[in-house]
Amino acid sequence: MKKATDYAVGDTFTAVREVDPYRPIYYAAASGDFNPIHIDPSIGRLAGHQGVILQGMCTFAWLADACAAYLDDPGRVRRVAARFTKPVQVGDVLTFQGRCAGLDGGRLRLEVSATNQRGEEVLKGACAEALLPADDAAVEGRG
């Protein structure tokens, strides 16, 4: 397990996720979001897309997981926020590049970019906050 001293402003982390053809269906099953725009290519085209689009909250979960992986603890993530700026489609490969942008007391601030294989941003303003364990924060406070 990581300690508070294992995190530093300027740390970077990367996660890559690929939207395979079944991913929107698997995510629908697990999340309960069966909006036909994510399931039925004809409905996706009716809405002006090339086919189905991935649920925004799946991209959002990937953003959160990228931060959780850096923290090595999903339970420490206290806030995640982002704006969705471009639909994510089947075949897309998303790269999440994160950076530890602030460390204040026991609270970490992470900033993340998320781009597809064409370098287009699919999220803007993506960020997360995390709370370090109380013991670690206390140690840091004494330091």
Add this chain to the structure above:
Amino acid sequence: MPIDQRHLGRRYGPYQFTVGLEHLRDFAAAVGGGVPGRVFATAPGQAHPWTWDEAAAAASPYGSLIAPPGFAATFAIQPFSAACVDPELGINVLRLLHGGQDLELLSVIRPGDLLTTSGEITRLQERSGLEFLEVSTSTVNQRGETVVRATWTAIIRG
């Protein structure tokens, strides 16, 4: 036609949701590159073990599986999705996009938790031909602790 401002403050819920162990593992599989379910299922290669591997979770500081942050989408979304299909609002769902998301996680969520989510419309705004619908939600667990606060923003294309 723009959504009538009189709907500002319109409330949705409460919605109850019991967190299931298999549901957590299915969610981890779906998000972590695996296959959810009990038929042809595969383990997630890209999920944190504490969110799907019971042995690893038992040895963790939490002592049991915990929900990853994104799992909040399975329950806290309900007031937002109810607003999006509310006939009183009259939104064409084909014109609807998820515009933004802010999720605050105040405590870990575990299997067996009984969660109650309520929400209300906190913004209705028209800007450059787009309409913004914002729903703010709050989720409490069986001990009355607020576990999730979230702001969900939909954009309706003109």
